[in-house]
Amino acid sequence: LRLAGLRIDPGTNGPSRTAYYTDMHLKRTEDGSGREITGVPEGARIGNVRWAPDGSAFAFTVAGEGSVSLWIADVSSGEALKLGYGHINGIFGSPYSWTPDSGGLVYRSIPKDRGDAPGTPTVPTGPVIQENAGKVAPAWTYQDLLKNSHDEELFDHYSAAQVRVVSRDGTDRSIGNPGCICHAEPSPGGKYLLVEVIHEPYSYLVPYFRFPVRVEIWDMNGRLIKQLADLPLADDVPTAFDGVPRGPRSYGWRADQDATVYWVEAQDDGDPTREAEVRDCVFVLSEPFDGEHEILQALSLRFSGVNWGSGDLALITERWWKDRHTRTWRIRPDSNEVDPEVIFDHSWEDRYGDPGSPFLKPNGAGRFVLLTDTENASIFLAGNGASPEGDFPFVDRLNLETGKIDRLWQCIAPFYERPIKLLDIVRPKLLTYRESISDPPNVFVQDLANGTQQQITGFPHPAPQLADVQKELIRYARPDGVQLTATLYLPPGYEAGQGPLPTLLWAYPREFKSSDAAGQVKDSPYRFVRITSGSPLFWLTEGFAILDGPTMPIIGEGDQEANDTYVEQLVASASAAVDELVHLGVSDKRQIAVGGH
Numbered sequence: 124l125r126l127a128g129l130r131i132d133p134g135t136n137g138p139s140r141t142a143y144y145t146d147m148h149l150k151r152t153e154d155g156s157g158r159e160i161t162g163v164p165e166g167a168r169i170g171n172v173r174w175a176p177d178g179s180a181f182a183f184t185v186a187g188e189g190s191v192s193l194w195i196a197d198v199s200s201g202e203a204l205k206l207g208y209g210h211i212n213g214i215f216g217s218p219y220s221w222t223p224d225s226g227g228l229v230y231r232s233i234p235k236d237r238g239d240a241p242g243t244p245t246v247p248t249g250p251v252i253q254e255n256a257g258k259v260a261p262a263w264t265y266q267d268l269l270k271n272s273h274d275e276e277l278f279d280h281y282s283a284a285q286v287r288v289v290s291r292d293g294t295d296r297s298i299g300n301p302g303c304i305c306h307a308e309p310s311p312g313g314k315y316l317l318v319e320v321i322h323e324p325y326s327y328l329v330p331y332f333r334f335p336v337r338v339e340i341w342d343m344n345g346r347l348i349k350q351l352a353d354l355p356l357a358d359d360v361p362t363a364f365d366g367v368p369r370g371p372r373s374y375g376w377r378a379d380q381d382a383t384v385y386w387v388e389a390q391d392d393g394d395p396t397r398e399a400e401v402r403d404c405v406f407v408l409s410e411p412f413d414g415e416h417e418i419l420q421a422l423s424l425r426f427s428g429v430n431w432g433s434g435d436l437a438l439i440t441e442r443w444w445k446d447r448h449t450r451t452w453r454i455r456p457d458s459n460e461v462d463p464e465v466i467f468d469h470s471w472e473d474r475y476g477d478p479g480s481p482f483l484k485p486n487g488a489g490r491f492v493l494l495t496d497t498e499n500a501s502i503f504l505a506g507n508g509a510s511p512e513g514d515f516p517f518v519d520r521l522n523l524e525t526g527k528i529d530r531l532w533q534c535i536a537p538f539y540e541r542p543i544k545l546l547d548i549v550r551p552k553l554l555t556y557r558e559s560i561s562d563p564p565n566v567f568v569q570d571l572a573n574g575t576q577q578q579i580t581g582f583p584h585p586a587p588q589l590a591d592v593q594k595e596l597i598r599y600a601r602p603d604g605v606q607l608t609a610t611l612y613l614p615p616g617y618e619a620g621q622g623p624l625p626t627l628l629w630a631y632p633r634e635f636k637s638s639d640a641a642g643q644v645k646d647s648p649y650r651f652v653r654i655t656s657g658s659p660l661f662w663l664t665e666g667f668a669i670l671d672g673p674t675m676p677i678i679g680e681g682d683q684e685a686n687d688t689y690v691e692q693l694v695a696s697a698s699a700a701v702d703e704l705v706h707l708g709v710s711d712k713r714q715i716a717v718g719g720h
Contacts, residue, residue: 125267126278128330129214133240135191136233136281137213143168143186149201152546152554152568155579160196162203171218175225176489180291182219182228184211193219193230195291207289208232214281215305223313223488227290234285234301241276248272253327261362262328269327278331279303282321288343299345305336311488312381315348315410316341317374326358333357338374340384340412349412351384364444365395365425371406377456378431378490382410385419387426395425395445405429405439407456420454420463430481432493432502434458436523438466438481447472447636453523466523472640479506479519482545496548500524505542508533513596514647516541518553532571539647540567554579558651560594586654591615592663596648597707601699606642609673609700611709612652614663623711624668626704629659630719632675632693634685641676659718668709673700 124131124139132139147169149158163169168186175181182195185205192209196202210233211218219230251271269275284304289295299318306319320337338351357368367389377383385407391399403426408416424441427449431437434457442449451467467478482503483491494503501522508515517533532553534540540557543566551571558564566579584590593613600606617624635641654660659669675696679685685692697717704710 124277124281126274126281127269127325127334128265128267128332130267131214131281133281134189135186135213137186137191137211137218138216141170141186143170144172145169147172147183147196149198150566150579152579155577158201160201160203162196163194171213173219173221174485174489175221176223176485176487177225179225182206182221184213184218190233191218193228193289195228204293206291206293207295208235208287212282212284220308221489222288222309223311223490225291225489227288227294229286229288229307229309229316231284231304231307232287232297234283237280237283240280241273244273251327258359262358262360263362265328265330268330269325275325278325282331286316286318286341286345297345298343299341305331308376309343310376310382311378311486311490313488314343315382316343317376317384319374324356326356329356329358333360333368338371351386351408361394361396363395365402367393367403367425369393373426376490377407378488378492379433379437379456379486380409380431384408384412385429390421395443403441419456420452424448424450430483430493431456431490432495433499436493436495436499438493438502439463440467442471446470447640464523466521466526470636470640472636474507474509474640474643474645475511477506477509478521479504479517482518494545494548496520503531503545503548509643509645511644512536513644513649514539518542518545532569537649538562539649539651559649560592560652561590563651563653589615589652589654589660589663592652592660593617594648594652596644597703598644599699599703601695603638603695605638605676605678605696607674607676607696607699608644609703610646610648610671611704611707612660612663612669612671613709614666614668617668619708622708623705623714624666624709626668626670626710626715627659627662628670628673628697628700628704628715628717628719630670630673630675630697630700630717632677632689632696635676635678637680638676638678641674641678645674646672657720668704670700670704673697 124133130139147160169183171184173182180195180197184191191211191213193206194203195206212231212233219228282303285297285301286299286307287297303321308317318339321334335356337353340349352371360366360368369392371386371388373387377385387403387405390401391397401421403422405419406416407419420439422441424443427440427442429439435455437454437456440451447470449471452463453466454463455461469476482494484494486492501520504519506517508517515534518531520529538557538559540555543554546552553569555567556564557567563582563584565582568577595611597611598608677685677689677692
């Protein structure tokens with residue numbers, strides 16, 4: 124069912140396309156010992172797994188016939204139990220949150236009195252009327268939009284949600300009034316909810332996230348404390364990539380405070396073509412929410428995200444699509460006596476120069492804040508470690524006072540190993556996910572103090588028939604000198620000199636602002652050869668060669684737009700890939716198929 128940009132499974136009242144798990148086990152990072160999770164129904168489709176803030180339990184959803192239910196598993200016993208009324212409404216994703224005290228869950232359910240879905244009318248109820256108010260309102264072309272009044276009725280039906288709170292002992296109660304509630308998040312202090320309610324008038328031209336929405340603060344009994352905004356239909360957002368709606372957007376709780384809400388507001392009416400020294404401002408408002416909001420930071424680019432740490436530390440990132448510029452500021456949220464400081468300033472297309480992203484940790488309320496050293500002077504970064512030889516992920520420590528960077532760990536060949544979490548910063552221990560061409564990904568603990576490691580999981584090869592597949596990162600150039608790369612897969616047992624194979628070239632073009640960035644190597648030559656549902660690698664079992672992910676850059680340097688020479692650049696990249704395959708003796712030009720997404 125396709126409504127307002129959503130694809131809905133009417134049977135579960137959730138997304139029609141979603142990944143899920145089939146089984147769960149607990150593993151101790153200290154020694155790798157495990158525990159079974161009991162009580163989960165056979166054949167359960169498990170999703171939305173989240174730890175309680177105190178680590179004593181975790182919650183998850185189970186999709187069954189006709190509904191999605193809410194479950195909780197106790198860590199000490201491994202026993203899983205179904206909680207509450209159930210019948211989760213998950214069409215907007217992320218259907219529940221833990222309360223900060225780990226005592227229960229706030230979730231969005233289907234109202235008990237909702238009734239059956241409206242049937243398709245046998246005769247038209249009237250014409251579809253669209254009005255032009257005489258204003259310029261260009262818009263992107265979206266899929267799955269509302270088309271008529273019956274679609275509106277269906278959207279009302281499937282989006283209807285009741286906020287409920289269920290405790291770990293099973294006590295379940297509804298709070299507030301039902302409505303098209305797309306977001307309900309407890310404050311870190313546990314006293315309030317930040318709620319977003321979509322309302323009419325709807326549009327047949329834009330998806331649900333452009334519909335009118337009320338942003339409200341409730342107490343935990345559903346009483347309205349403050350209406351922060353009632354945002355109108357956003358059907359005239361500029362189509363440029365840095366275009367955003369007028370008015371407030373991106374509401375959230377400040378993770379390191381009990382009850383401070385933040386949001387962002389464009390200062391250029393959301394139009395990137397307008398000249399403006401300040402593009403966005405970040406505002407904050409603290410309880411009791413009856414005072415004036417304050418400006419936390421003014422930005423000359425478009426707001427991209429924020430990582431909270433403490434009253435003395437937060438990181439705000441801004442970016443600008445047109446020149447691929449990104450910049451990260453260190454601010455002191457509780458003080459205006461020290462000016463903000465730039466800690467990163469680079470092009471996000473420059474993979475080789477990417478400094479990485481900060482490690483986060485859950486605080487006592489279960490909110491993720493910046494991981495710092497014991498003196499609160501340094502943060503820790505995890506990066507892809509892109510290089511001309513491929514990705515070699517790393518962990519760095521950055522001293523925010525001196526700017527000094529220390530490399531704590533880096534992946535080495537012939538493995539692709541990426542950091543998951545720093546388990547200990549005093550005697551450094553790192554949780555990683557390690558794989559190689561022939562070894563499936565498994566979890567390890569790296570003791571950085573003594574250089575030892577311990578394997579925690581033992582996932583087997585999911586497709587042993589492909590264990591001997593040959594994988595190689597190849598490099599070549601197109602006629603204008605732009606350097607290109609691709610991953611070449613050959614069937615097990617194939618040897619050079621056996622002649623050309625039928626070949627599948629699997630690619631998708633991508634825009635770049637510079638030739639240098641377009642020529643950088645992406646990904647790792649040591650990743651595990653994994654087949655997924657949409658993978659072209661199935662054709663290896665039929666004796667095909669696969670050229671996966673050949674770089675097809677569409678470059679628009681300076682004031683040029685990439686689409687000015689789209690066809691010419693696409694043909695040049697494809698021709699260079701074909702010529703390289705023929706040069707290697709792997710393929711015949713007459714036996715190459717092309718696909719991709």
